[in-house]
Amino acid sequence: MAREILIVGMNEIGASIGLAIRRAGRGVICTGYDSDASAARAARKSGAVEKLAMGLGRSVGGADVVILALPSGQVRGYLEAIGPRLKRDALVLDTSWLKADAVGWASEILPEGRHYIGAVPTVAAGALYIGASGASEPSGDLFEGGLMAMVVPARTPEAAVDLALQVASWLGTTPFFIDPAEVDGVAATVVDLPTILGAALMRVAVRSPGWREARRMAGRLFATSAIVGALQGPGDLQAALHLNRGNVLTRLDETIEELEALRALIAGSDEEGLERHLAEAVQAHYAWLAARMRGEWAQEEIVPGELPEGGIFDRLLGIGGLRTKDRRRD
Structure with a gap:
């Protein structure tokens, strides 16, 4: 059965995520939504998504993963809009930069059985200066070879983390874990x-x-x-x-x-x-x-935040040579 992914925000980040997922992910259907209809149409034309959502209701209800590609100030409003519509075990993957408040909002707003993970992808080294003089076109390679900083709240189930890691893999990024305040x-x-x-x-x-x-x-x-x-x-x-x-x-x-x-x-x-x-x-x-x-960060210590317990994290300790703090949540 195909996995349904809804990307909210068809800016360069959202459209690039869509292009990367559609290129690498099999058995995945990407739907896009943006309050700016012209941005949504441009993303559809570029192939970033297979279809567009005219509204959030039905698309959110059918999504296994909702990726928020939004400015930080818009995250709470969208969590409030999508929260009641999320199906059980759905994952909200938030790519905005600010996480301390967002983790709290998700805990307050999302119903039980719906999960939030913060994920900040870094652009590939070759894309550092692309767009330095203004907006640039989305690319499926935008994050290839970069990192994915992941904020995983306590008691997040292993299946949700696995799903977030799959998205990181589709983007071509190496995940590491970090505290929201960091x-x-x-x-x-x-x-x-x-x-x-x-x-x-x-x-x-x-x-x-x-x-x-x-x-x-x-x-x-x-x-x-x-x-x-x-x-x-x-x-x-x-x-x-x-x-x-x-x-x-x-x-x-x-x-x-x-x-x-x-x-x-x-x-x-x-x-x-x-x-x-x-x-x-x-x-x-x-x-x-x-x-x-x-990009040889394996030779340097990337110090992430505390990790929830679970087998998936044991498997992650060696990813890309990234090291983790030797501590767990109580």
């Missing part, structure tokens, strides 16, 4: 802070006295730095920053401290100190990029 901290560093800095750059630029000339002369450096502040809608960005405000404020304070240090070096004409300071950043960047391109 995911939120990572999001503040690699998603929220770059977005804020991009938005701040744009606001500073348009208020500068020379903007009339600058807008004509700005090139790739400015474009790639500023675009990250415009990739999300203002409402979605505001909601995400509000949900993760504790971590975001910490990163902002650290960034302000770093900018003040750079300002002091520039103001003090400390040429050697400034060069040394910048060299550290350049070296750190290329060290990260080299490691990210290699």
Whole structure:
């Protein structure tokens, strides 16, 4: 019997997930839903899904897996919409970045016998700069060779975890387990802070006295730095920053401290100190990029969160050489 998968959100992430599943998964029927009808039609045309859902009711009720490819601020609303319609043993796989609140929402909203797992896929190394200047086309290879950070709530049945792992396999990712609070901290560093800095750059630029000339002369450096502040809608960005405000404020304070240090070096004409300071950043960047391109994380410790007990986790300890903390939930 074919497994029914409903993907909610036909953005680049959702459509790419659909393409990967349809390419690798056998006996799977993918249905797509998006409140933006044009995005839904584009995903159907690309082959990301076999059919489109005009509404959530019937499609949710028949789905074995509902994949949420949504901004973090929309997750609670969709959990409330789909929760009562989910069939027993259905799995909700949430690909949004923020997990601490989402785990709590799922526990509060989903009926008994319906399961939630957080899953954040990382893009393939070769796709790091695709879309750096704006939205890009979905691809079934978007996540190939990347990781899948998985947040598994306590008492999640083994069958649900198995199903989530199957989805990770279809995407070509290696799963590892992590605590929801750790995911939120990572999001503040690699998603929220770059977005804020991009938005701040744009606001500073348009208020500068020379903007009339600058807008004509700005090139790739400015474009790639500023675009990250415009990739999300203002409402979605505001909601995400509000949900993760504790971590975001910490990163902002650290960034302000770093900018003040750079300002002091520039103001003090400390040429050697400034060069040394910048060299550290350049070296750190290329060290990260080299490691990210290699993807040989087995040689480094990826420290996930606590894992629920169960045979499936014993089998996972050796996946990709990833290591786990030596602890279990009570």
